[in-house]
Amino acid sequence: MSTTGHKTWPKLTSREEFRFIAELVLKHSTGDHTLVSLHDQQSGTTRFANNQIVQNVDTRRGSLSVTVAFGRRHGTASTTDFTAGAVQETVARATQIAHLSPDDPEYLPPAEPQQYLTPPTTRAETAAAGPARRLEYANEAIGQCRIENLGAAGIVSSSIATVGVAASTGLFAHEERTDARFSLTVQAGEATGWGAAAHRSIDHLRVQERTLTAINKAKRGLEVRELPPGRYTVILEPAAVAGLWSSLLWTLDAKSYEKGTSALSGKLSQPIVDKRLTLRNLPAHEDLLGIGFTADGLPTVASDWIAEGALTQLSYDRFTAKVRGIDTIPTLDAPCLSGTGPSLPTLHELIKHTERAILVTNFWYIRTVNPTDLTLTGMTRDGTFLVENGAIVSAVKNFRFHESPLQVFNRIAAFTHPAEAITSETGKLLVPAMTLLNFNFSSVTRF
């Protein structure tokens, strides 16, 4: 296998090809309104465990979705078959569904033509990467672990997709998006260490650096202590912070807010977290996975969501936005959480300035326990340590936590600059590492 020049035939659906298909759909549709959506992707994942490849896959999947509306009756059909006959048949199915649907009082016609930003959604090096490049990175991670006599389990993935939205209103959007990911769990007997990355560019995965981090965590975990459950000062690495924030971001839905079925109901313009925290959407940020447009064909926008700890924005569907007279719907495709005021540059500095705390690499299986106050539960995972007098002194057995981000992010002792964070359960965010006080660990597990 060569490490470059992966064959990408057949080509993904280009802008011109999507325009041709969209015109075909619009020509055959008899609806008052018609919306066409494209997602065409070539993706591959090399997965390893016990220091060898256990899965190695490459999938090309193209999907075309058509929504047809008559008045306020609408129906959607989709297909993975892009031949002319199948496309026409998809239009016919969407039409048939729409004819048989009841009126939807919240239906809105597709958006009018829009102007879009052009965020950096694609990188040529990722588009060109194929199985050989993924294998190269997997080999690098496995090799480092073998040298240390440790076990490596993880993935290297890369994908390229073309995404499009077009409508009978003249709306048209199309862009290419690439995505590359690496994650690694290093096993040292019972102990594990973890690291992960996601980026538009496969060159930015920093496989060697993250492998060394995971190795060091696993090796530190060989001596493990059991501490009792209780309230502790914690240092959360960016991935752990991202886990808690992802749950908070899910509660920003405006319709739930207005119906009173959100933990944030009534809190717009009110402080919800420490006043030093600001949450922004930054679609053009090179290290985030911003996109140019939404599934509705609306442009993504840079926007503030939490300013000086106060909730300033909600996540609107088009209908609720219209009712509220909101013309430009803010998006949250590229979230960045940052702190103002004094901060420390790195996690290392955060540890150095801590007298006693539990250092958490990552959380796992975070779930909402109580949607009214946003109490969450979850487990620490793959590197949980006791910090004393500015240094890690031992690993500790993993804890279960019960906390609400609406409470715990009001107990911030210190934070770093924002850093890239991704977990297996969250999208990518930029967030600081943080020291939080009185964090509630409710029970301990066996390892």
Place this chain on the structure above:
Amino acid sequence: MSLLDWNDLAEVALKRVVASGAEYGDIRLLDSTTQTIRGEDRRIASIRETQDRGFGIRVLYHGAWGFAASSVLSLEEAPRVADLAIEIAKGSASLVIQKVKLADEPVHRDRIVTAQRIDPFAVALENKTALLLETMEYVHRQPGIVRSSANLWARRDRKLFVSTEGSRLEFDLLAVNGDFDATALHDGRFASRSFNTPHLRMGYELIEDANFLAEAPRIASQAVEKVKAATIEPGLYDLVLDPEHLSLTMHESCGHPSELDRALGYEANYAGTSFLTTEKRGAFRYGSPHVNLVADNREPETLAATGYDDDGVACQQWDIVRDGIFVGYCTNREVAPKIGETRSRGSNRADSWGSVPIVRIANIGLEPGTATLDELLADVKRGIYIEGHGSYSIDQRRYNFQFGGDAFWMIENGKRTRMVRDVVYHGITPEFWGSCDGVADRSHRRRYGFITCGKGQPGQSGWMTHPASHARFRNVHVIGGQAGS
């Protein structure tokens, strides 16, 4: 493409695989149709029919796997995808330490069709939307209800599996589900109560027999009762769990740890490993003698009862836990030989043509006992009766778990009394199952399951059913589900 064309495509692809010198290869061609009708707050929010067609080719070359797939179903695409799968397998082989050796399986030629009384795709759409709208209207008649949802879902999978060993299997499979819920608001709090049919492999008769309209007033009334109910005082309680609730408890605390690929470390980077390590098989006390957990992928209508898995292995029945002792794993042809088993248990499944099959939880169910539900309740002085699914979380080796539920009632002096809210219980898996001291009889048995079981990288959704009768557990740690509890 017609089935005839599918045969041509399979032949072209597998000829290529055989010519490469690979020791094994298979192809799955799949045509899936999914209809989803989603109701929200007294309106039909969306009706979507998804057609998903494609094929995936798996190649075992010099003891290492490669897999490639495409949604372009053509005789021109087949050789490209076959060659890519071969190329990828050769790359995997360059890092091989322990070669994959597949457990033997007889060659099968068969056709599997889901039995149905009413084809869900033939039922008039107007009837389905009318049912959902009327259900939501019934829910909203209850004062205090502020939101509702009601949904119907149906899926048909037409599949062809062909292997280089000579197996050729055709499938025409159905699955159906419906649900609705009600959300009540009171004193700044909100709470939901839901009604779900199980996901089962049958026709629309599942929905008709569920009688949404008869259930809607009860669900709405209980949502209001729930939001107004008192919170629980934390402490040790006896629990009586209903079959729907138990399906999730079994899934997380027994199903996942019994997947052999997890025990062998394959999932260490994502779903996790298992506390049921291989040396424990046959000796480890998983639960009390009342606990018999049986995998049965042959029971009609259950989700994993597909006749054959995606290794082409015939579905089987076997013990996971017998008289409280852990005795068996869910396996595929790759991992079964690693623990000395000569045949796979037939639990290798992929969630689409574009995904590679991985070990999946079987239809693991709790065998019925001899008690009635009333008898289980009668012997509880201070306990909680739990119905349905709520919050759930468990560590990556499946020891420390926590479960909520959909509805909770106090059991006081042997009787189910008032509703309570925000109940969660937690424990360590073998201790929890060790506290089981009674299982209700077969007349209480229900079959709930999941189509959203997350596992694998890239992530896949697994389907399985977990039948159970009510069961009682003693002295379980219960906490209130509020911040800081």
